[in-house]
Amino acid sequence: MLLIFSSPLIGLLINILVNFSVLRLSKGTGVVSSLGYSTAAGLLVVLAMPIYTQEFEHLPPNSVIYLALSYCFFHFVHIPVASVRIRVLLELAKRTKVSEAELLRTYGASHILEFRLKRLTDTGQIAETSGAFTTKVKRIYYVAAVLATLKRFVNRGEVQL
Template sequence: MVTAREIAHVLNPVLCLAINVLIQIAVARWGRWGLLKSVYLGFAAGMGALLGGEWVIAQGSGLALNEAAALLFVNVVTYGMLGYCYFHFINLGETARRIRLLRELHEAGGGLALDELLGRYNASQMVEIRLKRLLGTGQIVERDGRYFIGKPVMLWISQAIVVAKRIVLGKSSEFD
């Protein structure tokens, strides 16, 4: 027979994802931080709720320490993967050129000519916009006309993604 504690362990990562989403949306709409910081804050709030929830669920459960630690590990990994999926759901709508292109064609009504599209998708402008964002968040810094890694958090995340792609897909990019 399934106990209420077992159900709570299963639902905890999902409920904490809901907390993540609600906090992220609230901060993105009404906070003073940008989109990326709202995603970080939402994820951290959900992780805090997950850890607190796991602690509450474990109290008086009679589980051995190694069982409780294993459940905590599984739920932290599960929540991490759910948060990762949510991040990419947001990212897909914000930065994916295919999504943006489809939205712009739809909003144009009568369609757009190739010259109009190329004007909107100038490679130099795209790089300038991304550099401005990276500089603004401190992820890169400029010294003597050259760009360097600033805060390496996103670099570490991208390296982890490459490792995951190698493990799951057997390649590090879609061009392999």
């Protein structure tokens, strides 16, 4: 019984171990790809567990719990890669005092734009044709649209998008 309920946590543990090993051993693998492999490895464990326990009733809830926890782990690993806040803190941690102008020279909107456009192009979300950027795959766009709708809802429509 305990094995059935703990299978999402075992899956998460496998996810963390596989992710850490991939990041440590395969330097050429990106953070997002490593998270893809490790999430799949953990999910396999969660899906395989009922074969051992012969208890299939808990497979759907266990998969949902596992995927929700993996999403949290994804954020924990991915936030330092993509977060503007973490980057600002890193810049401040390097020196005792930094003026806003200096900070913006090192890491300002132009850096953010360049970095994000490169990442969105590399991951195939957008495409660049003779200096114009267009949407290629709409998957992340839909997520952005849902988040923008929620933002508009909580701010009573007063947002700049």
